[in-house]
Amino acid sequence: MVKRPSRHVKTPYVADVVVGHxxxxxxCKEVLAGHCALLFHETSxxxxxxxxxxxxxxxxxxxxxxxxxxxxxxxxxxxxHGFTNTVADPDFNGxxxxxxxxxxxxxxxxxxxxxxxxxxxxxxxxxxxxxDSVKHQRWNTALFLGILYWFGFYNTLVFYSxxxxxxxxTAQLSHIQPECVMNKSKDFLENQVTSTxxxxxxxxxxxxMCFGLDIQIEHHIFPNIPHSTLRQIQHVVRDxxxxxxxxxxxxxxxxxxxKTYWWHLYQMSAKxxxx
Numbered sequence: 378m379v380k381r382p383s384r385h386v387k388t389p390y391v392a393d394v395v396v397g398h399x400x401x402x403x404x405c406k407e408v409l410a411g412h413c414a415l416l417f418h419e420t421s422x423x424x425x426x427x428x429x430x431x432x433x434x435x436x437x438x439x440x441x442x443x444x445x446x447x448x449x450x451x452x453x454x455x456x457x458h459g460f461t462n463t464v465a466d467p468d469f470n471g472x473x474x475x476x477x478x479x480x481x482x483x484x485x486x487x488x489x490x491x492x493x494x495x496x497x498x499x500x501x502x503x504x505x506x507x508x509d510s511v512k513h514q515r516w517n518t519a520l521f522l523g524i525l526y527w528f529g530f531y532n533t534l535v536f537y538s539x540x541x542x543x544x545x546x547t548a549q550l551s552h553i554q555p556e557c558v559m560n561k562s563k564d565f566l567e568n569q570v571t572s573t574x575x576x577x578x579x580x581x582x583x584x585x586m587c588f589g590l591d592i593q594i595e596h597h598i599f600p601n602i603p604h605s606t607l608r609q610i611q612h613v614v615r616d617x618x619x620x621x622x623x624x625x626x627x628x629x630x631x632x633x634x635x636k637t638y639w640w641h642l643y644q645m646s647a648k649x650x651x652x
Contacts, residue, residue, distance in 0.1 A: 421450060424603045441517045442524060443540060444506025458600055462552055462572040469552065477645045479558050484648040492642040503541020550576065550634040551593040555641050556626055567623050569597040575627040576634045
């Protein structure tokens with residue numbers, strides 16, 4: 378069992394963190410987008426504000442242009458966090474026709490080119506939630522049509538494409554890696570650690586754009602702790618893993634993670650290629 382830290386750990390909420398980041402980096406559209414993603418991600422995990430009604434309200438509003446909060450919380454909070462990199466994880470096992478993440482997945486002809494079309498398909502992924510909303514006649518379809526009308530086709534296309542690309546790249550880099558896919562454990566804690574990789578960064582803009590996902594190991598073990606506090610408990614998790622022989626992987630930055638991610642897609646693109 379992981380022991381509590383000996384000293385008190387202050388837990389700032391997302392509102393304080395967003396204001397603090399804004400003061401440092403100034404007026405930047407990319408950072409603003411990162412703040413919006415951060416706000417949704419934190420409130421969907423009920424860690425954005427102390428008031429849980431406010432978390433519920435903000436998470437509904439923030440995600441509405443893309444998908445509904447009910448499907449997100451089922452796919453992400455329950456399936457992805459509970460069964461990371463297993464057959465039940467939609468991020469790992471839910472798109473086998475387009476992505477082959479493991480040698481245990483079936484191989485189709487189009488997988489030969491997955492490392493080439495991955496980026497473009499992630500842009501298309503920004504529209505996947507709205508496609509489902511139209512298909513199932515969900516309420517947020519009207520909001521999407523309103524955005525299309527007020528902002529025009531081109532701006533809407535850019536917004537959803539960038540949303541899909543930035544979010545999927547940030548999320549996939551931490552899990553679709555050779556070490557994460559190969560390590561299979563039936564122990565919940567060990568699976569959460571070994572199916573995830575941290576990418577260390579001291580760049581405040583990168584941290585903001587990743588909205589806490591650069592510290593994924595701790596986030597997966599403690600999803601109800603605000604991202605701004607995860608670094609304060611990192612030494613506890615790292616020491617526990619070292620004492621109990623659990624592999625804890627941390628890479629030096631985003632570029633290294635991106636390189637190994639695309640290399641893994643390339644390795645999986647051939648049916649019998651050695652990994």
